[in-house]
Amino acid sequence: MPREKSAVYRDLSDAVLNLEEEKAAATAQEVVAAGYDAYEAIDQGLADGMARAGKLFEEDEYFVPELLIAADAMYAGLGVLRPHIKIDQSRAPGRVVIGVIEGDTHDIGKNLVKIILEAKGFETRDLGRDIPPAAFAQAAREFNAEIIAISTLMTTTMAGMEKVISLLKDGGDRDKFRVMVGGAPISATFAEKIGADGYAANAVEAGELAVRLVSELRGGIRD
Amino acid sequence: MPTHDLMTPRERLAAIKAGRPYDRLRCVPSISNTTARVLGCKVSELRRDGETLARATIATYRRFRYDTVRVFTDLYVQPEAMGAKVRVPLDETAHLDAPAINTVAEIAALTPHNPHTDGPLPALLQATRLVYEALNDEVPVTCAVEGPFTLAALLVGAETISRWMFKEPAAAHRLLEIAYRACSRLAAAIIATGAAPSLTDAMSSSTVISPKHFREFALPYLKRLVGDIRERSGAAPGLHICGKTAPIWEGMVETGASCLSIDNLADLRAAKKLVGDRVCLMGNIPPSEVLLRGAPADVRRAALKCIREAGDNPGGFILASGCSLPTETPFANIDAMMDAAREVGYPVAEGLAKITN
Structure with a gap:
């Protein structure tokens, strides 16, 4: 029994x-x-x-x-x-491309966020660490991702995050994605400054943020 | 850049120690590879040869006139000297590509570096000696040494040391013993140049490990390292730990360090209350939000806030950045930080009272 x-x-x-x-x-x-x-x-x-x-x-x-x-x-x-697991598409909350931006090889934070996202049922494509901005944009398009999650631990690499967003704008498909950023030197103010859609202070918040961003995206809300 | 200082850093330090009047609070923007921007060389050149690093470090001091000169490029010089793979981009800070070891079995073959022969350490020591010879009469010269726990984390990778603390604590301690011996050797070699080691232990932060793990895996080795330094040089080093540190301030004092440098994630006023009678405090203007991305007026405001919080610390206070400055920090912001200390002047309380905006 x-x-x-x-x-x-x-x-x-x-x-x-x-x-x-x-x-x-x-x-x-x-x-x-x-x-x-x-x-x-x-x-x-x-x-x-x-x-x-x-x-x-x-x-x-x-x-x-x-x-x-x-x-x-x-x-x-x-x-x-x-x-x-019985495959049920309606359960998949979304697709995420995740990685550590170019110039940084610290990936504990990114790995934790990935774990949380996977636990929430997200499909993730982990690009790894030290990833050039162009590779984020390209992978997001190929993978049909809804979320691009970018992490860094080093102040020296923060500019690369902004670059990902400008590459999406240049490509004309910025609105197809939600970009979230995080890592020790990142703040909500910084995220806003570079035009990211969200910032999470830790992995658990990142999971909640991703769920919110996807429903925003699907609901067509753009503030 | 004309300086409005009335004293050299050495004169100021002597006056503070003797309890005599001085011209302004000590001020230390923790500059690292920004020295390349002052000299006009590539960041990678600093790491390659000691003479360039010395010239850049000296030129940067002369440009800003802060109160401690630190010879520093990045935290990976010791790990590299012990077999870690470090990537050195042409014009950005170096970073760790692969740890020196991956498994418990590999610890047996790992040995502390010889700072006079291994990796980038001879160049670092050469730079330290040159900077010391050029500047020591005017300003104290230090060279950064990471704490044993941080070195161990860089030697095996942060995730692996994390797992070992839970699953292989004896192996973690064996690795830490080797890391401690390496740090102590580097510190001795720095002392032999005339300069002083200055400790930085990022991974010991309560943003990373628990206060309990700090006590078990970081503190005992830090204590021995500080003891070695004091024995060899007669002076205790300063200790910087990034991120949250409030739960370990007592432990940081227990190491025997003379000065605690804390991050902007830590509260200067609370540190003053808890340990300020026993140690000098150093901090804590946000390096990226304010010094890198802010305007000079933001820097001034943040600097005045720090001085209001801890300028009257009984154990002494050094206005500093919360952590090392990003390479591209604007010179105008570093000037603004120095100028804030000059604006307040001496006595500090009277200077602060006169500032109304």
Whole structure:
């Protein structure tokens, strides 16, 4: 007799929150064995745990290493559950091209944002680090992305973010995309100054921002 | 650029230490590769030869007349000397391409660098010696050394050290021991040039690791490093940590550092209250928002705010940028920062009271 669904999802969430990689994988196996819905388990279990870890991060209870280990646990669970997800297009909240701008090779922040976005069901194309502005624009067009997410840790590379936006303007398709920026030296003021559509101070906020930007884009809202 | 200073930095420092009147608060824009813009060379040339770095550093001091000269290009000179791969673009700050090691097993073969022979360190030391010889009579000369935790994070990659702190703590400590020995060797070599090491430990920030991990993995090695420096030179170094640091200010004081340099994400007034009677404080004009992208009037406003917050710090105060300045920081903004300290003058409280806008 399998345990209640809600109890299993709670365990999944707790395993991520408590940085327990093996428990996350084992609990994910339990989901599969019981025949529960894999997407629901990801959403209400793994992603929920990641969101709770993110909350602790915002409250200065968790730090970057804790989020990384939480992500390891989430990925351990995802690895088990992914093959069991029933494809349902209506669930995919959107497509994101993500990367670290040219001149910077720090990618922890970008990787965390990617994890959160994937947990929210976004399809992501990870361009990696040290990516020229033109490659962001090109990849966004090829991938039919709705969101372009650009990260940097270094003040020296911030100008590249502005360049991505001007390249989209030059291409005449600026309105097809929503551009979000983040990273240690970035601020909401800076994002506004360069004409980005949004700024997120951390990975959890970035996930919420991406959801908002996509619904804006689909709703045709342009402020 | 005419300077309105009445004292040299050395004279000012001596007066402050003796409790005598002085002309203005000390002021240190933490300049790094902006020196290339002053000299008119490419950023990569600074890293390639010590003479160019020395000439650029000296010219930049003479242009702005700040209170501590720091020989610094980037944080990757030590990691490179120990096998990390560093990319050096022609005219931008160098960055880390690949760590020196990736696995626990590789720690066994990793050794501390020899600062006199390895990677870019001989050039850095040559520059430090030249700058010291040219300027030491007038202004204290330092050379940056990253803290052991930051060096360890650069040697193995930030994600890997993060995982090791949880899953392989013994391996993390073995790596930190090697990093500490490297830092201590570089510090000794800097002291031998006559200059003073100045510590910077970005990865120890509470924006990155928990205060608990700071205590376990960063603090013990920082403490030993500060102790080594004090033993060899007779003076304790300053310590800069970026990002949020309020939870670790006590720990930063425990290292034995003489001066805490804090980021604009940290509150000078709170730092003054908690540790200001025990250490000098340095900070914290936002480097990118204000010094890079603002106008001189914004810089002045931010500088006055810092002085109002901590100008009366019992352990002393140095007006500084919250972190190293981006290469393209406008000269006019660096001048505006220096001029704010000059405008307030001495005594600081009276100078501030006279400023109404």
